[in-house]
Amino acid sequence: MGEQSKTIIDADSQAYMRKRNGTFKRWSKLLLRSKTGTVGLLIVLFIVFVAVFAPLLAPYNPNAINPSSLHVPPSWMEGGSTAHLLGTDNLGRDILSRIIYGSQVSLLVGIAAVLLSGIIGVSIGLISGFYGGFLDNILMRFVDSFLAIPTILFSLVFLAVFGPSIMTLIVVLGLTNWTSYARLVRGEVLSIKERDFVRAARSIGVKNNKIITRHLMPNVISTFIVISTLSVASTIILESSLSFLGLGIQPPTVSWGTVLSDGRDYLATSWWLATFPGIAITITVLGIIFLGDWLRDVLDPRTK
Amino acid sequence: MKRKQLWFICMLFVAIGLLVGCTGENKDETGETEEVNEDNRTLTIALGTDMVSFDVHNHNNTSTEAIHINMFNYLVKRNNDTGEMEPDLAESYENIDDLTWEFKLKDGVTFHNGDALTSADVKYSLERAATDTTLLDHANYRQIKEVEIIDDTTFRIHTHEPDPALLNRISRIGSSILPANYIEENGFDHFLANPIGTGPFEFVEWVRDDRIVLTAFEDYFNGKNEEWDEIVYRIIPENSTRVSELLTAGVDMAVNIPPSDWVRVNENEGTYLAQGISNRTLMIFLRSTEGYPTEDKRVREALDLAIDNQAIVDNILGGAGTPSITRVGPGDVGHAANLYDTYNYDPERAKELLAEAGFKDGFEMTLHSPRGRYLQDAEIAEMVAGMLAAIGVTMHIEFMEWSNYLELRNAGENKDAYLLGLGNSMFDAANALDYYRYDRFIGQLDYQNDEVEELLVAAEQNMDVEERNEQYIKIQKLLAEDVAHLVLHQESINIGVVDRIDYTPTMDEMIYIESITRK
């Protein structure tokens, strides 16, 4: 009897999930129909490809200093050479190689920070929404607190205390961005909680943590995916702002943010130092936002 | 209801608009208008960092002193052209015996509030620095035992030990003579908010991180400054913004112009670059602590040989700067001329030395470096890392905020090396070479050379000028042989100036308003 009803509940829950998330076939159909979605996906795949195969793609070591060829302009300009397609920087380092290698760190920080904030945010959202009451109240006040401190301000203080490194950067960005997940997931949980399959599961005495992991979690994943895509974009932008404040990635590690911010003193004399990493960031963000918008259209039940 | 909504929103926008309009208008009345005018008697100078404090004894910041020198005076002042000490507030001075100096003050010197300068002011000022151990500049004044007042304008400075560098000592950062009565009556905090001195310009306002305003002092004892009515120092931290202000004549002078903008400043209509050599020397300090690779003299020498100082000067510093092996520059008492304008570079020999020391495959080390504090410091650090990579040494760089950097060093938590640019406001080898005293950096550098120690003690109290010079030169020779630390180069000063004014930088990095004239 117990087993049977559980199976029915599971089936119900999965059906609901399918209804919300759709199938792979439907996804791909929708993707190909959306021009921007296709473009976004292609851009993101390309950037990931570049990051993964950076050592094979980069023509030079990104930190190789060459005093005899400083500020070489891009190849198509007067004085440029095909040896350095995008030119060299103030220490004679190849900008193309630095951008290729920089994609690794920028993506790593972006994705890791988003995963961390996702884990924190989704767990808190689930707990808060599911249990409600006093616990919910307390957790939501934490959300309000973190929302009230501007991300860059919190990062500034945090990084000044713990010192800038890839690790601290991931941690601080993870710690500041979880609030949006918590809020949205909590909202989702509040509505799913009232669905029949959750009520039924409760009534036959399925343990709370099982309800959360089995029925609630899979159903809020779509919400998570949509926001997290967009968060990766804002994290990449934030990283460059922190570099500007001197709290970004430290050499010899290269990120787009450091290349961009190192080049800012040369915008008037050697514009290519800061422009190409800027373009790399813009294209990536564009791709991610297109992809994110498309994902929202596909996954958000309201837009169906 | 709907009409009400619109009404409400409209009002909101109007309110916001008015608010902005008002703040804008208010500013128009009080704010400065930056017109380029040949007769403009306001001098605007763009600085990269704000002044630290008006507590002259409690900072060791050259760019802060560069402002103070226009508001305060020292007893004697070093002439930047001749290197000779010249009387300033003092009319005359005399070395009575090894431990006693007698000074006579000029007549008719008054503070900005009209009070006359007396020996009591000198006593207060010098003894504050000499006795208050919590002051940052105390270490440079602790040699002074007391100031004895003979009469209103005559006093004697007694030192604990013979001090051949006393005159240099009282013509630098903490040597400003402060108004004793004024401070006693109003308290030091009042002085900090409303500072007065004896200098050619008096204080108007200090808006932190924004501007410092001074105005010409009517009763300056050398005569009121005729060139300028008002001096405005503006704080503009971002390099490119500061350069842009200069290029558009938004400011008359801008300090620390990066080499990449020199050509722009010179070719731009209406501005030029005023260059000079500073007595600041850029160095990489190495740990001689047991267990660090740099404990071995051969390793230190290898690092030194791997660095092409001239290439740094040529490629990063636009050719301005002088490679050196010693920190005591020309113009400093005790300068070893044969160690200046030269450097050692031989990467092949460096590799051999590393192999001899047991680091055939190189090793990894970490360099702490400030960023934006010295001319192209970050670029230099990265360039040095690149040069060391060529002999197999991997140098990681940790760029640090200045206060973190100080804390780290004070706590002795610094790793293998740190980059530091040191000026020498005393213009005396004693100040520069004290950095090699073992006691001073226990747990931080741990460099110890017994012969150097002995010579340092002997020279510090040696009143025989010639012999003292020889001792300091000997020390520099020993340090060079032992490659105690890596000396890179002597820095240049690069100030952008608009065409309407004449300015030549001085080696002490001060900006003497009295030396700035309208063309």
Next chain:
Amino acid sequence: MNYIVRRMLQIIPVLLIISFIVFTLVFIAGDPVALMLPDDATLEEIEQLRESIGLNEPFYVQYGSYVFRVVQGDFGESFRYGQDALSVVWERLPATFELAIAAIIIAIMVAIPFGIWSATKQNSSIDLIATGAAVVGKAMPNFWLGIMLILFFSVTLGVLPVSGRGSFAHLILPAITLGTGIAAEMTRLIRSSMLEILNQDYIRTAKSKGIKSVQVIYKHAFRNALIPFVTITALQTSTLIGGALITETVFAWPGIGQLLIQAVNTRDMAIVQACVMIIAAIVILMNLLADIIYRILDPRIKLD
């Protein structure tokens, strides 16, 4: 009114949590004594100073007395300014407000026409360009944009002052710099809320009845789209202040952003704490205000 009272009461725990976060960070940062004494201070002197500022007390005692003082409006004395930290922060607020309000106005002036335009011509090339421009605006780091604006408008054209606070002209470039990111965000939001309303039945009815579409857009859709818009504007406070941090540095604008950066760099922790608390309080108040305005504007939601 009950609702507003409840929301206001919620501010108290939120501020407490924020004070705890900030205090903990500062506590971890270690004691400022090292910076307050000269290099050769003896251990005895260090100990003395620690004792006298109460740094030897356990964490909870220090935190307790901190909260107690803050409640009375005492944020401690800034060692750099030798002044009450709160009054230092207070002095800087007008400059930042001026900049932030100007930025919002610019953002509104750009976002409303572009948002509506691209919503009414959904999926046209205009829509695509507007969306693309919004992404570029969002992806462009503040500092890069600021420097470029200075180079173009001040150095090349010579029409606007470079930096500093003063006349109305001084405000233009920093406001554009700060406003761009906000404008991009707003354009996207206005577009989507316009779309939502345009697709609603009553608008379709209006259209079908032959009312000219221009009229439809302005009379019906825009008025309703304004409601979420007011909320959104208030919710940008946090982003605005974060962006001001960087904009103020580029333009040497003497606001709270520069103050905070200097305070963090010099370890002036009294100022850091005061800045974060005040900024957080402002953000919270703006959010509360947005909430109330939202409820006033939208008759469907009752205040109680």
